Amino acid sequence: MIEFSAVTKRYPGGYEALKSVNLTIADGDLLFITGHSGAGKSTFLKLLPVIERATSGSVIVNGQNVSAMRPAAIPYLRRNIGQIFQDQKLLYDRSVFDNVMLPLSVTGVPFKDGAKRARAALDKVGLLTREKANPIALSGGEQQRLAIARAIVNRPSIIIADEPTSNLDADYAAEIIDLFVAFHQVGVTLVIATHDESAVSRAAARATVRSVQLRSGELVA
Amino acid sequence: MKAWLTLHWMAFLGTVAKLAATPFATLLNVLVIGVALALPAGAYTLLVNLQQAVRNVSSDPEFSAFLALDVKKDEVADLDRRLRALPGVARVEFRSREAALAEFRQHPSMGDVIAALDKNPLPDAFIVRLTDTNAEDLDRLAEKVRGWANVEHVQVDSAWVRRVAAAVGLGRVAVLILAGLLSVALLAVTFNTIRLQILTQREEIAVSKLLGATNGTIRRPFYYFGALLGVLGGGAALGIVYGAFYLLNHSVAQFAALYASDFRLGALPPEDMASILGFAAALGLAGAWLSVSQHLREFEPR
Numbered sequence: 001m002i003e004f005s006a007v008t009k010r011y012p013g014g015y016e017a018l019k020s021v022n023l024t025i026a027d028g029d030l031l032f033i034t035g036h037s038g039a040g041k042s043t044f045l046k047l048l049p050v051i052e053r054a055t056s057g058s059v060i061v062n063g064q065n066v067s068a069m070r071p072a073a074i075p076y077l078r079r080n081i082g083q084i085f086q087d088q089k090l091l092y093d094r095s096v097f098d099n100v101m102l103p104l105s106v107t108g109v110p111f112k113d114g115a116k117r118a119r120a121a122l123d124k125v126g127l128l129t130r131e132k133a134n135p136i137a138l139s140g141g142e143q144q145r146l147a148i149a150r151a152i153v154n155r156p157s158i159i160i161a162d163e164p165t166s167n168l169d170a171d172y173a174a175e176i177i178d179l180f181v182a183f184h185q186v187g188v189t190l191v192i193a194t195h196d197e198s199a200v201s202r203a204a205a206r207a208t209v210r211s212v213q214l215r216s217g218e219l220v221a
Numbered sequence: 222m223k224a225w226l227t228l229h230w231m232a233f234l235g236t237v238a239k240l241a242a243t244p245f246a247t248l249l250n251v252l253v254i255g256v257a258l259a260l261p262a263g264a265y266t267l268l269v270n271l272q273q274a275v276r277n278v279s280s281d282p283e284f285s286a287f288l289a290l291d292v293k294k295d296e297v298a299d300l301d302r303r304l305r306a307l308p309g310v311a312r313v314e315f316r317s318r319e320a321a322l323a324e325f326r327q328h329p330s331m332g333d334v335i336a337a338l339d340k341n342p343l344p345d346a347f348i349v350r351l352t353d354t355n356a357e358d359l360d361r362l363a364e365k366v367r368g369w370a371n372v373e374h375v376q377v378d379s380a381w382v383r384r385v386a387a388a389v390g391l392g393r394v395a396v397l398i399l400a401g402l403l404s405v406a407l408l409a410v411t412f413n414t415i416r417l418q419i420l421t422q423r424e425e426i427a428v429s430k431l432l433g434a435t436n437g438t439i440r441r442p443f444y445y446f447g448a449l450l451g452v453l454g455g456g457a458a459l460g461i462v463y464g465a466f467y468l469l470n471h472s473v474a475q476f477a478a479l480y481a482s483d484f485r486l487g488a489l490p491p492e493d494m495a496s497i498l499g500f501a502a503a504l505g506l507a508g509a510w511l512s513v514s515q516h517l518r519e520f521e522p523r
Contacts, residue, residue: 076433083431093425102432107438
């Protein structure tokens, strides 16, 4: 359960990215946040793993007000939220396999157990045969699938994705959406920010989706 | 607990791999630290050697009282009694002029000189040893005996030993000051090295934090890096010191032979070596801590 109550985010300089947003997301929801770029979608997502903190209002994730969370507790919150970043944030100095291992190795999972889970995640996104490759050698769609594998390797109960289908061909984008629908079917809560209407309609054809729209930082549902 | 150990082990392995991946840069860093530490470490080792050499020479609290040449037997007996009655005297040894002359005759280079003399030029002497090593007591008693009749000359044998001991004490302070100054340089070296590391690993650090790494996990490899750099630098310093001693020892042997000594510059006791390594590791760790605290702040959420 995720609950935004009167959430406002004001950046230094006075720009308000979010204006008194109220929204409740139930466990297992597949929620799309649509809107133009600059509407506040990314800011909305960044409040969940506390990459940014709300200026006012509260963001409750599984009963905790994360916008007031002390820094030492944030890492444990983030381990339960699979994040797919707009710029992917893959590390190009290591292999596909090592990229997926990163969330596990920074939490002290022994290598053997971690390797098993990393390969399972890679298998789920269809990249098992590419584990030794460098991410730079992957196509755009494969890189996005690698980012997804890294996001799910900790088996999070919440996945957030920022523009996961932008810059992808229609075929690749469809693959990504189908993956999200599959996660939704096993009960994961998904919050996906996108301006891609076709992505939303593809998901809607396969599952029950919720969709809300942000306009200049305000929710217009 | 297992996860914690795994994290430590991986941080350590990662650090070793990182050091090995850039052998030239590692070597230079280690040498910088090694050279900086070699100065105080070398000076300290020298002091330890000097102290040992001084300890081997008698520094017993004793003085010698040489008597007038025309002193009579009963006057000698009287002096002996008075010396024994002095407070704090442990032992009084009489060395007659005949015994002294016989001893000189034994000495190969002196035999001829003694034979050329028509009478014994050596005086009777008392060697007086005190119970405690207090330097003031020794000086006071020696001064007192100096004023007695029939006593020509009093010599405090351990005076120069005390002078050397004082000089060693002074040297110790100098080494400490030197070590303190160079420690600051060492801190700066590790601080900067770690800063560069953080800069080149910005992306990895940022992504790791986003994926749920705690600050401890992020900092740990840098701590290992600093400590390991310190230990390697300390080892290099010891290597430099012993290399230098090896080269010096030939000359030292020649010099010592002039004083009929077989003195050589030797190794430090293991506990001193361990503390030099430990000190270097602590410095590296401190530099890493400073650097990490300074530079990881930017990754916190706003």
